[in-house]
Structures are given as structure tokens and as C-alpha cells.
Amino acid sequence: MDACKVDMCSTGLSLALNYYGKSTDSSVGNRPRPSSGFELEISSSAAAAIEPSLTLGLPGDGRKAWSVGRVIGKQSSPTHSVMSSFPGGRPSKINGKNDEAEKVWPRISDEEEYGTSRKKLRLTKGQSALLEDKFREHGTLNPKQKQDLAQELNLRPRQVEVWFQNRRARSKLKKTEVELEFLRKCYERLTEENIRLQKELQELKSQKSSAPWYTQLHEAAPAFAMCPSCNKVTGASDGSGSGLLAAASKRHFSNPSANCAARFR
């Protein structure tokens, strides 16, 4: 697992972007648990207004335990073999090149479904376009819609189902990539902000230590205020702590993660 982490000392915030690499090992004997995706972890050491820990996991939901690699040459189960869409001996090309006229809703006959070699079906542009349109309308199809669409495209319902399944998976992947890019940018912004705040804090600290004693006294004044009605000297009413640091952090840190979080809404 790769991870990058930044501690925002001045704010008590800690950020970690974890990447869980994709496991390709699908050995049956010692089944690993492939888990892949990105996870942004925002945690706060301060028991303050920020959520103690926020984890954004991508893309797996942890539901899947593992998957066993396919056995080459294995015939699929009866239910699946009926649905199989790699018919043996089916020519994918005519005269070495796909003929557009022939490609209009190519039909696969039943006997072609049980062949030995695995030929890849390529959907025509028209078929793909229609499938895309339907996908934009609804990400999943009910059995009736599936049947109708299959009929319209001259495909088997199973092929339509598989197409939607793959389409969902790939669009999710795409979305994950976009989110990852956003999180990276967010992370970079927060890192820069953190560096800037640290620098500013240092400057303020050095200013404070080098200032004359009466200036320091003046800056500390908010801790002791005069009540306008009773003219008595009292402690600061909001109890928000010592002037310099509190003011500085109030002025410069107004929830830096808010901008990033807002964009997820």
C-alpha cells in the first residue's frame, strides 16, 4: 500500500491518502484478499468541532472477499453456457475487414454458441450508440427493458446484461479516477496551506518574542476588559484563549478542508 500523509500541527488535523494496489494473484491454494482503491483519511487529534475521523473509501465496498481465476478451457456451467457469447467459428470479419452492411445487428445463431474457439463479438457503432443511450437513461435494466433492447439490437438478453454490467463497472472506475485526481489536488492544497500556516505561526512567535514588553502587555489586554456598564475590570468574555495565537488562527484558519468537502456534495 502506498500512502502519503500530512499532519496539520496547527489545526490538529491529519490527512492520509492511501492507495491499495490491485492484487492480481488469484491462486486458489492461498487465496489472498485483493483489495484495491484509494482512501482519503481525514482525522483530527483535537476533540473539537471537526469530525474525529472521516474516511472516504474508493472504490471497493469490501463486500467482495476474493475471486478465483478462471480455468482456461473450462466449459461454463449449463446456465452460463447457454448464455455464452463467444460462439465458435463465428467469423468476425468478412474478407478480412468488417463489412458495415453485414455489421448491422449481426445475429448469432444457437449452434454457433457451442463452438470450441472463442471469437470476440464486436458491437457495431449503431449497437453501441443505442446501448449508450439506454445506459444514460437508466444504469440498470429491468427484465422487460433488457428483453426489448436485446430484440431491438438483435442480441441475446444476456449480452445486453453483460454490456450493462461492464458499462457500470467501467463508468464507476472512471468516476473513481476523477475523484482520485480531485483528492490529489485537495491534498496538495491542504499541504501548501499547512506549510503556509506553520511559517506564519513561526513569524508570529518570533515577532512576539522580539516585541517590547509594553506591546506584549497591550496584546494581552483582551484578556482583561473593562465592563462599560459597571466600569469593573473583568476577564475576557468569550474565553477564547490568548490573543495572538487565537487571533492568528481565527484569521487564517477557517476550516481549510471545507472547500474540498463542499465539492463532494
Place this chain on the structure above:
DNA sequence: GTCGTCAATCCGAGGA
């Protein structure tokens, strides 16, 4: 138990 969906993976086709 059946069905639908998902994650992981395979693997043929085609382009660089």
C-alpha cells in the same frame, strides 16, 4: 433456492 449485481479476471481484437 433463485435471481440480480458486483468485483475480479480472462482473453481476443486492434492500434501504436
Place this chain on the structure above:
DNA sequence: TCCTCGGATTGACGAC
């Protein structure tokens, strides 16, 4: 030859 795309398979899981 390598890489990417995309259609297909498989097994797990949840809902019913």
C-alpha cells in the same frame, strides 16, 4: 510486440 479496450466468465453476496 506491447498495450488498451471491451465482451465474457466466475464466484460471492444480498434481497426476496
